[in-house]
Amino acid sequence: MSEPIAELRGATITQEGRAVLENVSFALEKSEFSYLVGRTGAGKSSLLKTLYADLPLLVGSGTVAGFDLVSLPASKVPYLRRRLGIVFQDFQLLSDRSVGENLLFVLNATGWRGKARKQQRVQEVLTQVGLSGVAGRMPHRLSGGEQQRVVIARALLNEPVLLLADEPTGNLDPEVADGIMELFREINHAGTAILMATHNFQLLEKYPHRVLTCKEGQLLDSARA
Template sequence: MSELIVELRDATVMQETQAVLQGVSFALEKSDFAYLVGRTGSGKSSLLKTLYADLPLLVGTGTVAGFALPRLPVGKVPYLRRRLGIVFQDFQLLPDRTVAENLLFVLNATGWKGKARKQQRIADVLDRVGLSSAANRMPHRLSGGEQQRVVIARALLNEPTLLLADEPTGNLDPEVADSIMQLFTEINYAGTAILMATHNFQVIEKYPHRVLTCQDGALLDSARN
């Protein structure tokens, strides 16, 4: 049996009081990699925020990583997010802390115990993204591509079942974007589902996967075409 990581049925995605997407139905399995595309303001970021419970799901049904989104209690949201990895375009690294301290902050916030265990986990994820030597560097001393790799390492700390990425190559030059996509491919092959919002059609062409398109208030799915 395939394992469903995401399943939405007849969902309405809200942005404040306005419905930006209606009748949204799609599912992602553990091995899936899908792109989320559409014009600015078409609902991509709002859909991602709904999946990690930053926006409530008020109409329709949905589950993410085993959590039912409708009426999800506020106290359960951190537990949902521990099952997810979230990669933002603008990095959101703490500028006054080293790379390792940024990662340690997340481990402490998500309940990890044991100094040695935490140090080992930080070493493991930095090695996975090719930044073993960067643990003691400050974020501003890193290139844009290196900072994005730190963000991906941070997203991998809790061994997520789903990686949500919002324009992860948006601020990167093509060569660096290509290296990030190779990293995402490796992460997906290792068993993590990926949903990536992007405007970069060169990336989609080079690394073809299923495409979900936000258009005219609906979500179109290339898997159904």
């Protein structure tokens, strides 16, 4: 059995000094797809933030993409995040830059060299998400679904081993959400593990996968049910 892409053992997930989840233990294997569900405030976003080291892991142990979350110095957090793709509900695209410039900004920030190589990578990820012709367009000229595809393209730039998605279909109508889910399935089948927080239980029924549920301070795992 290979080492899991992400694993927590006996972890307490804290937000602003308050424990929101306790005794959290789970492992996400390479190329696995899992949902993360629970009511608003139940700890979904805090769990994701712990995995990408935005919140400290103070109790228990955890590793993500080969990095130890407990002993990870602040200087190494960017190296962890380069192994991850992070997709937010509210896009967080730079409104004063074109789609291509948004993606180049990430490549520059993560140490890519060579103009031609960077341009090629931008075109590769846009093609991967079905938006090969939009590099020169401004984000506000795109639909919500197209903007979310740009966000996913941005998350794929550094070929992540794990994609963390926080309500990626929350602002999209059902038909567009289905298209985003199909894209996630393609990414997953190509070898990237995905942990996706969602409120959309129709997606869980239509695209069944393992479900991790934040409920009353605990993390329940459908794989152990």
